Amino acid sequence: MKYxxxxxxxxxxxxxxxxxxxxxxxPIAKGMEKAFGxxxxxxxxxxxxxxxxxxxxxxxxxxxxLVSSMQESFLEIFLNKYSxxxxxxxxxxxxxxxxxxxxxxxxxxxxxxxxxxxxxxYHSKIILFSFLQKLTExxxxxxxxxxxxxxxxxxxxxxxxxxxxxxxxxSSDLDIEIMEKFLSGNQVxxxxxxxxNAGIINALTDAILSKxxxxxxxxxxxxxxxxxxxxxxxxxxxVFPEIADLFGEDGQIIFWKExxxxxNLDNFVLESYRMYTNYRQNLRDITMYFTPEFLDxxxxxxxxxx
Amino acid sequence: MHPYKKLDTHAFWKKxxxxxxxxxxxxxxxxxxxxxxxxxxxATMGSCFAQHVSALIKDLDLNFFVADSKSGTKQExxxxxxxxYGNVYTVxxxxxxxxxxxxxxxxxxxxxxxxxxxxxxxxxxxxxxGFKSIADLEDDRDxxxxxxxxxxxxxxxxxxxxxxxxxxxxxKTGQIFPIAPGVVAGEYRAEEHIGFNDGYQEVKGQFIxxxxxxxxxxxxxxxxxxxxxxxxxxxxSNQNVLxxxxxxxxxLRVVAQEIAxxxxxTYYFPSYEIITSLAQPGKYFQPxxxxxYPRGVGHAMRIFKKHFIDATSSGIDDSxxxxxxxxxxxxxxxxxxxxxxxIIYNMESD
Numbered sequence: 059m060k061y062x063x064x065x066x067x068x069x070x071x072x073x074x075x076x077x078x079x080x081x082x083x084x085p086i087a088k089g090m091e092k093a094f095g096x097x098x099x100x101x102x103x104x105x106x107x108x109x110x111x112x113x114x115x116x117x118x119x120x121x122x123x124l125v126s127s128m129q130e131s132f133l134e135i136f137l138n139k140y141s142x143x144x145x146x147x148x149x150x151x152x153x154x155x156x157x158x159x160x161x162x163x164x165x166x167x168x169x170x171x172x173x174x175x176x177x178x179x180y181h182s183k184i185i186l187f188s189f190l191q192k193l194t195e196x197x198x199x200x201x202x203x204x205x206x207x208x209x210x211x212x213x214x215x216x217x218x219x220x221x222x223x224x225x226x227x228x229s230s231d232l233d234i235e236i237m238e239k240f241l242s243g244n245q246v247x248x249x250x251x252x253x254x255n256a257g258i259i260n261a262l263t264d265a266i267l268s269k270x271x272x273x274x275x276x277x278x279x280x281x282x283x284x285x286x287x288x289x290x291x292x293x294x295x296x297v298f299p300e301i302a303d304l305f306g307e308d309g310q311i312i313f314w315k316e317x318x319x320x321x322n323l324d325n326f327v328l329e330s331y332r333m334y335t336n337y338r339q340n341l342r343d344i345t346m347y348f349t350p351e352f353l354d355x356x357x358x359x360x361x362x363x364x
Numbered sequence: 365m366h367p368y369k370k371l372d373t374h375a376f377w378k379k380x381x382x383x384x385x386x387x388x389x390x391x392x393x394x395x396x397x398x399x400x401x402x403x404x405x406x407a408t409m410g411s412c413f414a415q416h417v418s419a420l421i422k423d424l425d426l427n428f429f430v431a432d433s434k435s436g437t438k439q440e441x442x443x444x445x446x447x448x449y450g451n452v453y454t455v456x457x458x459x460x461x462x463x464x465x466x467x468x469x470x471x472x473x474x475x476x477x478x479x480x481x482x483x484x485x486x487x488x489x490x491x492x493x494g495f496k497s498i499a500d501l502e503d504d505r506d507x508x509x510x511x512x513x514x515x516x517x518x519x520x521x522x523x524x525x526x527x528x529x530x531x532x533x534x535x536k537t538g539q540i541f542p543i544a545p546g547v548v549a550g551e552y553r554a555e556e557h558i559g560f561n562d563g564y565q566e567v568k569g570q571f572i573x574x575x576x577x578x579x580x581x582x583x584x585x586x587x588x589x590x591x592x593x594x595x596x597x598x599x600x601s602n603q604n605v606l607x608x609x610x611x612x613x614x615x616l617r618v619v620a621q622e623i624a625x626x627x628x629x630t631y632y633f634p635s636y637e638i639i640t641s642l643a644q645p646g647k648y649f650q651p652x653x654x655x656x657y658p659r660g661v662g663h664a665m666r667i668f669k670k671h672f673i674d675a676t677s678s679g680i681d682d683s684x685x686x687x688x689x690x691x692x693x694x695x696x697x698x699x700x701x702x703x704x705x706x707i708i709y710n711m712e713s714d
Binding site: 241243307 | 388644645662
């Protein structure tokens, strides 16, 4: 799909920007709002469905610039409806980088509904595995050590994460070069596997500004106030100390509940087990949740500890 | 076609340093090594950083060789190194130890006293609590000769960590001190106690002499040579401590390299690079820029284990190490290593 490259010119009248992405939408839109100042920036998460997008579009009069991370098929549906109003589109990647949080996972039930954990949407693979394998809570807690992490590939998640990131940038309009300084391997730049920190969001926002507003964009680039919108209760997953060591940083094994309370590992395991017991009938078969490599690694760990 | 075309991955900065987690940088890639098996008696000697190797060997249930003829607690100095010789910072000191072993009566050794407790000036911090009497001290010192003899005769591998080029010597007796008289105990006499700072040729010559003496007794012993990444706490060289540190580490690093290249069954282990290089810009030093974070030690020990430990054929159960959460284990160790130099670091100058 090709669209005319019409850039926002601050000196003239300009149309609003509509940001459509996942949970990364809000911080990007907020950053752009601050950078543009007088340009209207509207935002919606496509995860809410087409109806929500339409509701937001109704609030925009006339043409708009689209910043989107929608998948091609979804984008096509969107454009079939609104292509006459989209003046220019910047396709952005959704940042997904599990190298720092390889234990983190979503859990869906048999009806594909996302199940809650004690900290919100994020679950621990090791805890879910332990529950489904009928290990005791104590046995589960003991599995949180570097031998287990090594066996299940938690220390080897960097290269595949980088590869995936390169792929995602490759199918966007942004250049992977903006990630270079983050990919040096000596810093943790994600709050969870899909929640980039303020540094990444700012880099993305700056890159989007360059695409939309090349004339004079440099005045704004780098001046977007850094606010970590994707850091807070229910938004983060801990970087375990053994994994943080790889990046020369301090890790922790504290879990942040949506109500702001903190759980240590023992309590996170106990509360997860309680919730999984309630879900039991709706949980899927163990092979549906884990890759064969993960299952092999866990079996190796369990065999060694017997 | 050009000469770099055929080189292996490890030869290229971009391929092995750039864009990878600092903890996965492996400077042993492409370096010669051998595997220590479960039965090999592994001894350690050198500056306080060498204690981390002792801890790893013990942690992995390998054969950490303790050559002392009697046993005791860590507080009494047992098991920190392979004998109660304490931290050996300079190669001169190591050589002096072997000469003491060969002819203990030839050298006069100072006995240091502080608050009614006696310290062996050869190894003042090796027995942290000191001795109740000079007789006890001298009796224990006599036993050290047997310890050293056992060590040299029986060890299969010696991991030697080069620490400093600076030290102290008595111009009356020729005794080499691991730490200046007066710091731990004893009395500093300016006219007698002279600071030295060995250069490249001296250190290399001393090290060759040391290795030859070991090989005379134990021709099959293998050596793993490392350089301590811990900077000098203080220098007596009249130079800025940063400059003096760079000089000292440069000399030791060059000697380690050359010895490993020229001496048979001698291998260089790059703990110095793992901790101090640009590949982990300052990530491994604590705020005082001397102490090393456990994650840095953990990184060095992971690489050591990967290249020097034969985990598969020897039946080593390395889950033992991880059950105390691996690097968390090193966290504990880091807080417990015994360094004479710490005393100097914490002292104020007049």
